Amino acid sequence: MRLRVAVIGGGAAGLCALRHLSARPDRFEPVGMEQQAGVGGTWRYTDLVGxxxxxxxxxxxxxxxLRTNLPKEVMAFPGFPFPEELPSFMHHTDVQNYLERYCSHYGLERYLLFNTKVQQVTPLRRDSKTEWNVTYCTNGKQHCEIFDAVMVCNGHYEVPLIPNIEGQDVFQGQIIHSHDYRSPEAFSGKRVACLGAAPSGQDISLEIATCAQQVILSHNKPRLPTVLPENxxxxxxxxxxxxxxxxxxxGDEEPVDVIMLCTGYRYSFPFLSAECAVTIEEERVTPLYKHIIHSRLQTLSFIGICKIICPFPLFDNQVRFVLATLDGSCPLPPAADMEADIERDFRQRLAEGLPARHAHTMGSRQWAYNDMLASMGNFQSIPRAIQNLYDEVHRIRVLDLPNYKNRRYKITGEEGFQEL
Structure with a gap:
């Protein structure tokens, strides 16, 4: 029996889902829904903000x-490399072009509804199985359709996480979130405090410093050991x-003109009805088995929830894992066992000193995680060369933040790479 699968989102994760679903027309009938006029998701640049x-x-x-903070050699979807002539650390337009070529190469346009906003997803219990009523609006016209499964691929870089800072109501300067940052010229001659030292905070601080009088990189991490510009x-x-x-x-106090909030983003699924029973608390989405599959509504899955990852290869693993659960080749445990697994993973993170908001943070955990998904889904895992190069780039970035993107690399085998 063919399963109708709704794929919400036409960014990298959604395209990956459509690619693997459409490769098996005997088992799956995918329908992709994208609110923008084309593919790419967050990679579709616009000068507009708000x-x-x-x-x-x-x-x-x-x-x-923006240039990528990972080299193209580790970013590509399996079997679909970036053009060899591109630098390792690419401009964002190169990634957008790559996603458009990926879509064209696999003929995914035929499965996508553009200018389509998903309004509500509701589970329906029919004949001892769960189906999904999906309401969506395309070019002003509303539709309702029934699907056998839903894959949520809407990303998590759209809704800014704005911290509540004492005194922000009396501050007379500008407070802006990195979501609305576009270019450094607007900060020429200004004193800027960037709050947050994750990759975006690091990159934006360095870029603003090319125009600003002074930049303060404010964070609660151990002091970054990298060299930094004088200002x-x-x-x-x-x-x-x-x-x-x-x-x-x-206790230090400094005059500033601008607060740049590089404080991350919130997970947001406004289209999920209350019956979906998905909760978000302290940026932890539950109940997701292996950060992907709803433990009680197992034909509802989420691709790309994990943070601090090598994204496209991990999306590919997650999608293939979901398909293995849908076609029955990877039977899922009982709901109670899945929820116990979810809790064990969360408690382990807390025991290691991570705050609750890091429930989906991977970093070095991603490699064992990818291997586990591949083993469970019976498909080939990510080559070890990807991990080795990822780890090498991290090592260099920590020590030389301003210059690490000038390097070029080449994968030389299943485990090896070389710097060019």
Whole structure:
């Protein structure tokens, strides 16, 4: 029996889902739904911030000069490499072009509904199985369709996570989230405090420093050991704001003109009905078995929830794992066992000192995770060369943040790579 599968989102994760579903027309009938006019998701750059002219929120968090912080050699979907002539650390337009070529190569346009906003997803219990009523609007016309499964691939770089900082209501400067950052020229001659030192905070701080008078990289991590430009200083996290200064957690106080919030994003699934029983608390989405499959509604899955990852290869693994559960080749445990597994994973993270909001953070965990999915789904895992190069880039980035993107690499085998 063919299963009708709704794929929500036409970014990298959604395209990957459509690619693998459409490769098995005897088993699956995919329908992709994308709210923008084309593929790419967050990689579809726009100069606009806030909302589009029609009032819908701008989805992309790309900024004008963004280059990838991972080399193309580890970013590609399996079997579909980036063009060899590109530098290892590419401009964001190169990634957008890659996704468009991926879509064209696998003929995915025929499965996609563009300018389509999913309004509601509701589970229906029929004949001892769960089906899905999906309501969506395409070019102003509403539709309702029944599906056998739903794959949520809507990304998590659209809804900014805005911290509540004491004194932000009296601060007379500008407070902006990195979601709305586009270019450094707007900060020419200004004193800027960037809150957050994850990859976006690091990159944006360095870029703003090319124009700003001073940049303060504010975070609660151990001090970054990298060399930094002369006008970039590290400070602890922000304790409070006054009308024109920042007071840091260590008591230091500095005058600033702009607070740049590089504080991450919230998971958001406004289209899921209450009956879907998906909860988000402290940026932890539950109940997701292996960070993917709803433990009680097992034909509802989420691709790309994990953070700090090598994204496209991991998406590919997650999609193939989901398909193995849908076609029956990878039977799922009872719901109670899946929920016990979810809890064990979360408790292990807490025991290691991670806060609850890092429930889906991977980092070095991603390799064992990828291997586990491949073993369970009976498919080939990511070559060890990808891990080895990923780890090498991380090592260099930590020590030389301003210059690591100037390097070029080449994969030389299942485990090896070389710097060119």
């Amino acid at each position: 909302t589009y002219p029609d009032g819908t929120p701008v989805q992309s968090s790309m900024y004008k000069n 970039v200083n590290q400070k602890t996290g922000i304790k409070q704001l006054t009308h024109n200064t920042v007071v840091f957690n260590n």
